Amino acid sequence: MTPAPAPANKSFVLRAINDVVFEDKPIPELGPTDVLVRILKTGICGSDVHFLTHGHIGDFHVRSPMVLGHESSGVVHSTGRSVTTLTPGDRVALEPGVTCRKCHACKGGRYELCPHILFAATPPTDGTLARFYRVPEDLAYRLPDGLSLEDGAMMEPLSVAVHAAHTLSAVGAGHTVVVFGCGPVGLLCMAVARTLGAAAILAVDIQPSRLAFAREYAATHTYLPPRMREGEPRVEYSRRCAEGICELMGWAKDLVKGTGEGGADRVLEATGAEVCIQTGIFVAKRGGVFTQIGMGADTATVPITTALVKELTIKGSFRYGYGDYPMAISFAAARKIDLAPLVTHRFAFADAPEAFEATKNGKDRQGKWVIKTLIDGPE
Numbered sequence: 001m002t003p004a005p006a007p008a009n010k011s012f013v014l015r016a017i018n019d020v021v022f023e024d025k026p027i028p029e030l031g032p033t034d035v036l037v038r039i040l041k042t043g044i045c046g047s048d049v050h051f052l053t054h055g056h057i058g059d060f061h062v063r064s065p066m067v068l069g070h071e072s073s074g075v076v077h078s079t080g081r082s083v084t085t086l087t088p089g090d091r092v093a094l095e096p097g098v099t100c101r102k103c104h105a106c107k108g109g110r111y112e113l114c115p116h117i118l119f120a121a122t123p124p125t126d127g128t129l130a131r132f133y134r135v136p137e138d139l140a141y142r143l144p145d146g147l148s149l150e151d152g153a154m155m156e157p158l159s160v161a162v163h164a165a166h167t168l169s170a171v172g173a174g175h176t177v178v179v180f181g182c183g184p185v186g187l188l189c190m191a192v193a194r195t196l197g198a199a200a201i202l203a204v205d206i207q208p209s210r211l212a213f214a215r216e217y218a219a220t221h222t223y224l225p226p227r228m229r230e231g232e233p234r235v236e237y238s239r240r241c242a243e244g245i246c247e248l249m250g251w252a253k254d255l256v257k258g259t260g261e262g263g264a265d266r267v268l269e270a271t272g273a274e275v276c277i278q279t280g281i282f283v284a285k286r287g288g289v290f291t292q293i294g295m296g297a298d299t300a301t302v303p304i305t306t307a308l309v310k311e312l313t314i315k316g317s318f319r320y321g322y323g324d325y326p327m328a329i330s331f332a333a334a335r336k337i338d339l340a341p342l343v344t345h346r347f348a349f350a351d352a353p354e355a356f357e358a359t360k361n362g363k364d365r366q367g368k369w370v371i372k373t374l375i376d377g378p379e
């Protein structure tokens, strides 16, 4: 296909900590199996904000200017000569990690572990907050008619939740699931758990308004942790929170010591806060699964003997892998998961800095809680 003359590739570029500019970048050239997508909706993620405000996440450092954004949907603009599955005009959700397809992880079916992955807006790879973005055709998923482009942008965080709750944790029918954190990923984990048949879903968060939302959205129970006492050691505080959860759920308090009945079949930790990790291990059922999704402190003290006594399976969950995007799309298309309530804020491309500010603060200028902020593609 010969693309029509295209306007320049306006992009939102992070140059250094808290230093962003709009810049015209070259339009990417297409390989035979690539598609060029005109980006129309991009969600802002905690990781984008973290790169903006800290310049790095863990060992990923922004060392040269980088386009931000990785949660995008749009319309196919042009296609490489060997592309067979998409045509210009198709509405698509983008999976933003390009893997090598040759390493052990790729060939073994866990491509998310590819050491050569080029992931949008993880340095040094440019992100999707641009007019045009190039992906291999199999990473652009055509959206069913019933799904909007906003839904399309939400497929990225929903796939994170599918990966954690379904693919890694195997949440199943009748399970009791505890989810720490009521941000977008925590809420979506609850929605996926419900879709997979979980019988009880307990949301834990320190903001009562977020808990109220979670209860309305997908949780069956909520728990508001008490305040930490002056001088209280963290692990003692976590134990106290865990006992509070046991009381709420009718579980034996000995569960916290590792010996009692009851507990969560699956714990999905979507905050990264040490006290939540500790509490999660305390409330997990004997033989249960604890999955870490939230990125917080690089290290944490965990009640490892409790985990041992309970024979817990402890997993890390990072992004998404084979089958997660299609499952996310099918859940949304079947109306099992409603994404619209999570999109609380929308900004024009020119107002991208304000969108980041609102996401960073967790609320907008009027004080309204931000769950997910979407930015329109450039005109």
Ligand SMILES: [Zn+2]
Residues within 6 Å of the ligand: 045, 046, 047, 070, 071, 156, 157
């Ligand atoms: Zn994200």
Ligand SMILES: [Zn+2]
Residues within 6 Å of the ligand: 099, 100, 101, 102, 103, 104, 105, 106, 107, 114, 115, 116, 117
């Ligand atoms: Zn690979």
